[in-house]
Amino acid sequence: MAGVGSPQSAQAVFMIPPKHFGFNAQTAVTNHFQDSGMSSGTWNTAALAEFDGVVSILQKNNVEVIVFEDKDVHITPDSIFPNNWISCHYSGDIVLYPMLTKNRRIERRPDIAKELMARFGYGRIIDLSPMEEQCMYLEGTGSVVFDHQNR
Numbered sequence: 001m002a003g004v005g006s007p008q009s010a011q012a013v014f015m016i017p018p019k020h021f022g023f024n025a026q027t028a029v030t031n032h033f034q035d036s037g038m039s040s041g042t043w044n045t046a047a048l049a050e051f052d053g054v055v056s057i058l059q060k061n062n063v064e065v066i067v068f069e070d071k072d073v074h075i076t077p078d079s080i081f082p083n084n085w086i087s088c089h090y091s092g093d094i095v096l097y098p099m100l101t102k103n104r105r106i107e108r109r110p111d112i113a114k115e116l117m118a119r120f121g122y123g124r125i126i127d128l129s130p131m132e133e134q135c136m137y138l139e140g141t142g143s144v145v146f147d148h149q150n151r
Contacts, residue, residue, distance in 0.1 A: 010088070011120065012064035014112070015055065016079050018047035019070035024077040026101040047080065066119075068112050079107045084139045088116060092123040097140045098131040104139075105132065 022043045028034045058065050070079050078084070085108045087095045094113050099105045113125055128138060 012066055013058065014066040014068060014082070014116070015051065016068050016070055016082055017051050018044055018080045019072075020044070020075045020077050021047045021080055022077045024101075024103065026103050027078060030100065051080070066115075068109070068115075071109075074103070074106045076103060076107045078104055082107070082109075082112070083141060086113065087140045088120075088122060092121070094122050094125045095140070096125060096127045096129050098129050098137045099139055100137045105129070 023034055023036050024031075025036075028036065055065050055067065068082075070076065084104065085097050085099055087097070089095065094116060096108055096113065099107070108129065116122055117125070131138070
């Protein structure tokens with residue numbers, strides 16, 4: 001379905017609370033922002049406080065926040081960054097991205113993609129994750145902003 005939301009801004013945001021957030025040895029090789037000296041408990045406590053604060057501010061400003069709880073099936077320390085494995089587009093597409101490390105790949109959640117399709121009318125999932133088998137990776141990023149009106 002083309003025209004999901006606004007071409008300029010999203011109708012809502014979804015977030016995953018930092019249930020298992022902490023140092024990730026698999027991604028530390030390519031992510032130099034991580035601090036191996038900080039314990040998972042310390043990371044998680046600070047991240048949860050920040051998460052709750054962001055949710056509160058967004059809601060106070062009338063932004064719909066959908067919270068998907070992290071799963072306990074696998075410990076995924078970076079699951080609070082779903083923008084690396086999924087993106088939603090005004091065209092009506094949801095894109096799933098190929099991830100470099102194995103513990104980031106298990107963050108991909110079909111239940112989230114299906115819920116977003118049902119809730120907002122997205123019509124198609126473009127799944128690029130099979131590229132992982134060919135050692136090709138294209139992790140998404142939340143820093144990309146598409147200015148559709150002022151190209």
